[in-house]
Amino acid sequence: MSVLIKNGHVLDPSTGTDGIRDIYVKDGVIAAVGEKLDLAADEVIEAQGLYVMPGFIDLHVHLREPGFEYKETIKTGSEAAARGGFTTICPMPNTRPAIDSREMVEWLKEKEKKDSLVHILPIGAVTRGQAGEELADIGGMAEAGAAAISEDGKSVMSTSLYREGMLKAKAAGIPVFAHCEDKDLVGNGVINKGKKAEELQLPGISNAVEDIIAIRDILLAKETGVRLHLCHCSTKDSVDFLAWAKKEGLPVTGEACPHHFTLADEDIPCDDSNYKMNPPLRSKEDVEALKEGLKNGILDVIATDHAPHSKKDKEKSFLQAPFGIVGLETAFALSYTELVETGILSPLELAAKLSCNPAGILGIEKGSLKEGRAADIVIADTREWYRIDKEAFASLGKNTPFHGREVKGKIKYTLVNGQVVFQD
Numbered sequence: 230m231s232v233l234i235k236n237g238h239v240l241d242p243s244t245g246t247d248g249i250r251d252i253y254v255k256d257g258v259i260a261a262v263g264e265k266l267d268l269a270a271d272e273v274i275e276a277q278g279l280y281v282m283p284g285f286i287d288l289h290v291h292l293r294e295p296g297f298e299y300k301e302t303i304k305t306g307s308e309a310a311a312r313g314g315f316t317t318i319c320p321m322p323n324t325r326p327a328i329d330s331r332e333m334v335e336w337l338k339e340k341e342k343k344d345s346l347v348h349i350l351p352i353g354a355v356t357r358g359q360a361g362e363e364l365a366d367i368g369g370m371a372e373a374g375a376a377a378i379s380e381d382g383k384s385v386m387s388t389s390l391y392r393e394g395m396l397k398a399k400a401a402g403i404p405v406f407a408h409c410e411d412k413d414l415v416g417n418g419v420i421n422k423g424k425k426a427e428e429l430q431l432p433g434i435s436n437a438v439e440d441i442i443a444i445r446d447i448l449l450a451k452e453t454g455v456r457l458h459l460c461h462c463s464t465k466d467s468v469d470f471l472a473w474a475k476k477e478g479l480p481v482t483g484e485a486c487p488h489h490f491t492l493a494d495e496d497i498p499c500d501d502s503n504y505k506m507n508p509p510l511r512s513k514e515d516v517e518a519l520k521e522g523l524k525n526g527i528l529d530v531i532a533t534d535h536a537p538h539s540k541k542d543k544e545k546s547f548l549q550a551p552f553g554i555v556g557l558e559t560a561f562a563l564s565y566t567e568l569v570e571t572g573i574l575s576p577l578e579l580a581a582k583l584s585c586n587p588a589g590i591l592g593i594e595k596g597s598l599k600e601g602r603a604a605d606i607v608i609a610d611t612r613e614w615y616r617i618d619k620e621a622f623a624s625l626g627k628n629t630p631f632h633g634r635e636v637k638g639k640i641k642y643t644l645v646n647g648q649v650v651f652q653d
């Protein structure tokens with residue numbers, strides 16, 4: 230089985246390629262990349278006018294299976310990933326039961342084979358049942374294929390226990406993905422602390438809720454030497470702390486989510502829980518700091534924090550509804566529109582934050598269109614404006630504040646191991 234992708238504008242951050250090329254795929258592998266390849270193929274994809282990039286890698290998704298299949302399943306989440314151009318996704322362990330043991334990681338890898346259109350690299354919990362009391366079998370999970378550990382959804386509040394977990398992750402050779410939220414300080418907050426919170430008379434979440442844990446975790450990484458990745462950075466100071474950590478030469482990286490650099494709290498129109506997520510939409514000043522951090526390379530990765538919830542969950546008010554919005558099917562368009570159309574990032578830089586950089590953090594041979602690599606490829610059209618339509622999502626979750634928003638950047642094809650898993 231062979232595929233020839235012709236005349237596309239290839240963006241390959243792993244080689245710096247930024248120009249018109251053909252790509253020839255044979256038996257699931259990239260066999261040749263070059264100008265005007267004269268090769269016969271079973272299938273030809275005409276990609277003139279389109280960008281051809283390494284398949285996107287999402288370091289932060291919630292698939293909800295097992296336990297919350299009415300919100301999302303591995304199958305529907307993987308379909309949403311394919312539709313969004315993601316060929317590898319890392320599901321967080323906050324399912325029921327949690328992904329907190331060798332057996333649960335093995336179960337997820339089995340489900341991947343049966344149900345998923347895209348590659349799944351599981352993230353194991355730091356503590357058993359994410360209860361924050363005793364460490365999970367971190368070494369066992371790593372052996373079974375966990376790509377990282379994370380307590381996402383919360384932080385491990387015991388600093389000494391977290392330190393022990395970091396040492397275990399370091400010994401197992403996997404990074405720690407940190408959700409930074411001081412459980413004590415957050416109280417019953419549901420929205421960014423500020424004018425909008427006052428206007429809507431809702432309890433606020435201050436920047437310090439994130440910042441205190443971000444700097445704690447960086448200091449723990451300094452002490453333990455573990456590779457630390459800060460999830461969903463939302464504040465100006467967490468970007469500054471990351472900059473400091475990098476200057477110190479610490480193995481620390483960070484991600485930003487499209488919603489956090491696209492919207493500020495002042496954009497929340499009313500008590501609509503489709504604008505409720507954790508961390509919350511922050512101030513304009515924080516939004517600007519995230520964009521600056523993406524531009525100057527302090528923020529390495531764009532991740533979605535895809536957090537599907539049911540219609541019933543999200544019909545509730547800001548106070549009652551769960552935190553989280555879907556992101557897999559809007560990430561590329563929002564990122565392209567907010568960052569490339571505005572000149573903050575070049576198309577090649579955006580491709581790096583969605584593919585090559587997350588691959589580097591995971592230490593996997595993906596995020597590249599080099600010859601010999603698995604043919605995980607995304608092809609996108611960025612020429613025309615269109616409106617986001619949540620009813621077209623493959624995800625079971627329709628909880629997005631971006632329904633009807635005008636964007637540029639449509640995924641046209643997604644290939645996993647050379648197979649077309651999505652076509653528009």
Ligand SMILES: NC(=O)N[C@@H](CC(=O)O)C(=O)O
Pocket residue numbers: 291323381382383408505506507508534536537551552553554
């Ligand atoms: N981000 C969210 O608002 N919610 C996530 C948890 C998380 O990533 O913190 C979820 O699981 O719903």
Ligand SMILES: [Zn+2]
Pocket residue numbers: 381382383408460461507508
């Ligand atoms: Zn989180």
